[in-house]
Amino acid sequence: MQYDPKVLARMKKMEGQLRGILRMMEEEKDCKDVITQLSAVRSAVDRTIGVIVTDNLVECLSQEDAETVDKNAIVKQAVDLLVKSR
Secondary structure, eight states, X not given: OOOOHHHHHHHHHHHHHHHHHHHHHHTTOOHXXXXXXXXXXXXXXXXXXXXXXXXXXXXXXHSGGGGGSXXXXXXXXXXXXXXXXX
């Protein structure tokens, strides 16, 4: 699967956020601030998972051989991925 450049940019942003959180912890910042930032990263991860699963689902359903593919199975697999990610 080819990933959208926007998804890659999201991942890099999350990487930067995680580095910032590590720095906050090393500097012994208040735990409320650390948890707030960790929650923001978790939300960003959840949204990114949704985008990736959605893009993959659209791609799978729009392929040339989509008529011969069990669409229900593809949708079920996508839902299973989303449930597993939680």
